[in-house]
Amino acid sequence: MADETDEEAGEDWDPMKTPGHYISRIARGFARAGDARLGAVGFATAQLPVLTALKDGAKLSQAELARWARVEQPTMAQLLARMERDGIIRREPDPRDRRSSLVSLTAQAQARLPAGRAILAQGNRDATRGMTDDEVDTLVTLLRRVLANVEAMEG
Amino acid sequence: MADETDEEAGEDWDPMKTPGHYISRIARGFARAGDARLGAVGFATAQLPVLTALKDGAKLSQAELARWARVEQPTMAQLLARMERDGIIRREPDPRDRRSSLVSLTAQAQARLPAGRAILAQGNRDATRGMTDDEVDTLVTLLRRVLANVEAMEG
DNA sequence: CCGTGATACATAGGACCCTATATATAAACA
DNA sequence: TGTTTATATATAGGGTCCTATGTATCACGG
Numbered sequence: 001m002a003d004e005t006d007e008e009a010g011e012d013w014d015p016m017k018t019p020g021h022y023i024s025r026i027a028r029g030f031a032r033a034g035d036a037r038l039g040a041v042g043f044a045t046a047q048l049p050v051l052t053a054l055k056d057g058a059k060l061s062q063a064e065l066a067r068w069a070r071v072e073q074p075t076m077a078q079l080l081a082r083m084e085r086d087g088i089i090r091r092e093p094d095p096r097d098r099r100s101s102l103v104s105l106t107a108q109a110q111a112r113l114p115a116g117r118a119i120l121a122q123g124n125r126d127a128t129r130g131m132t133d134d135e136v137d138t139l140v141t142l143l144r145r146v147l148a149n150v151e152a153m154e155g
Numbered sequence: 156m157a158d159e160t161d162e163e164a165g166e167d168w169d170p171m172k173t174p175g176h177y178i179s180r181i182a183r184g185f186a187r188a189g190d191a192r193l194g195a196v197g198f199a200t201a202q203l204p205v206l207t208a209l210k211d212g213a214k215l216s217q218a219e220l221a222r223w224a225r226v227e228q229p230t231m232a233q234l235l236a237r238m239e240r241d242g243i244i245r246r247e248p249d250p251r252d253r254r255s256s257l258v259s260l261t262a263q264a265q266a267r268l269p270a271g272r273a274i275l276a277q278g279n280r281d282a283t284r285g286m287t288d289d290e291v292d293t294l295v296t297l298l299r300r301v302l303a304n305v306e307a308m309e310g
Numbered sequence: 311c312c313g314t315g316a317t318a319c320a321t322a323g324g325a326c327c328c329t330a331t332a333t334a335t336a337a338a339c340a
Numbered sequence: 341t342g343t344t345t346a347t348a349t350a351t352a353g354g355g356t357c358c359t360a361t362g363t364a365t366c367a368c369g370g
Contacts, residue, residue: 015203018279019291020185022298024200025225027182028327029305030175031356035328036309046356048176052169063318070180075357077320082355099318099365124173129304135297136174142286142294143177149284150184154191183357190325190358201326218348230327232349237325254335254348 019146034123041115042086046079048120050089051105055113059102061094174301189278196270197241201234203275205244206260210268214257216249 015021034045043051049069053060060068066076080103083089088109094100105113128136189200198206204224208215215223221231235258238244243264249255260268283291 015207015275017295018275019295019298020182020189020200020279020282021203022295022302023178023185024182026298026302026305027175027179029302029309030178032328033305033308034175035355044355045175045179049171052171061318071356072358073319074321074359079356094318097318097366101319123308124175126308127175127301127304131297131300138293139297139301140172140174140177142290142297143174143181145286146282146294147177147181147184149282150181150188153188153278153281154184186326187358199325216348226326227328228349229329229351232351233326249348252336252348256349 023146030123030127034120037119037123038116041112041119042088043112043116047083047088050076050079050083050103051109051113051116054089054103054105055110057104057110059092059104061097061100061102063100065103178301185278185282189275192274192278193271196267196274197243198267198271202238202243205234205238205258206264206268206271209244209258209260210265212259212265214247214259216252216255216257218255220258 031045038044050065053065053068062076062080063073065080066073069076071079080089080091084091087106089103090106091101091103094102128139131139186200193199205220208220208223217231217235218228220235221228224231226234235244235246239246242261244258245261246256246258249257283294286294
C-alpha cells in the first residue's frame with residue numbers, strides 16, 4: 001500500500017477536489033436554493049420525503065417515516081415537531097398500538113403540494129441545466145454506486 | 156417502470172430518485188463514515204478545508220478560512236471555536252489589523268496530519284470502489300457542472 | 311400469567327450549517 | 341479631518357442531522 005497510495009507527490013493532495021467535497025457543496029447549495037424557493041409555499045427540502053410518503057392521504061407512524069426518509073428516529077421526531085407546529089402534519093393515536101401515533105398531512109399542506117412539486121421540478125431542471133438526459137442518467141447511476149459504497153462503509 | 160422520463164403524468168413523481176436526494180444521502184453518509192474514521196486521530200470532515208489551508212504553517216484570518224472553505228463567517232467562527240477548544244488551532248493577534256486574528260495549526264495537529272490524510276485517502280478509495288479512473292473522472296466532471304448550476308441558482 | 315427482549319417514542323446534548331444583526335476597526339473620500 | 345463605507349469578528353436564533361439513553365408498550369416463550 002505504498003505504491004500510488006502515497007499520492008505520488010502527496011505533498012499537495014487536495015481534499016477540495018475530491019468527489020466527497022463536491023458532493024457536500026452541492027448538497028448544501030441545493031438545500032439552500034431549494035429551501036429559499038420552497039419557502040414561498042411553506043415547505044423545506046428536509047420535509048420532502050415526509051410529504052411524498054403522505055401525499056395520497058396515507059397515515060404512517062414516526063418510525064415508518066424515519067425509515068422511509070433514511071434518517072434516525074430522533075431526527076424524524078424533531079422534523080415532525082416542526083411540521084406539526086407549522087400546520088403541515090397532524091397526529092392521531094394509533095388504535096392498534098398505544099405506543100404509536102399516525103401522522104398525516106393537513107388539508108392546507110395537501111393543497112400546497114402541487115405548487116411545491118412544481119417548484120421542485122423546476123429546481124431539478126435548473127440543477128441539471130445544460131446536461132443531456134443521458135448525462136443525468138450517467139450521473140445518477142454513478143451516484144447510486146457511490147452511495148452503495150458509502151453505505152457499505154458504515155457498520 | 157421505464158417510461159416515466161417525463162413528469163407530465165406527475166402523479167407519481169418521486170423526489171427520492173432525483174440527483175439531489177442521492178447527493179444529500181451520500182453527503183450525510185460520507186460525513187458520518189469519514190467522521191467515524193477521522194475521530195481516531197481527533198479530526199472531523201468539516202475541519203478538512205481548514206487543515207489543508209494551514210498545513211504548511213500558514214497563518215490565515217477567520218474570513219480567509221471561511222472563503223477558502225466556502226462556508227459563511229459565523230459557521231467558520233463556530234468551527235474554529237471547537238478546533239481551538241480541542242487544541243487543533245491557535246489564534247494570535249494580527250499586528251496589521253486589530254480587528255483580525257491569525258489562525259494556525261498547533262504542533263500536535265501538524266503531527267497528526269499525515270495520519271489524517273492517509274485515512275482520508277483510504278476513504279475516497281472505499282467510496283469509489285469498483286469504479287474505474289475514467290468513471291471517477293466522469294463523475295467529478297458531472298458534479299462540477301451540477302455545482303456550477305446550483306451556485307448559479309443562488310443570488 | 312410473568313418476565314424478556316423488541317419496538318415506538320421522547321429527551322438530552324452536540325456538530326455543523328444558515329440568516330440577521332451588532333460592534334470595532336480600517337479605508338476611502340468629500 | 342471628519343464622515344461614510346467596507347471589512348473582521350461576535351452573538352442570537354434556528355434548522356437538520358447525529359449518538360446515547362430513558363420509558364412505555366407489545367409480543368413471545370415459559
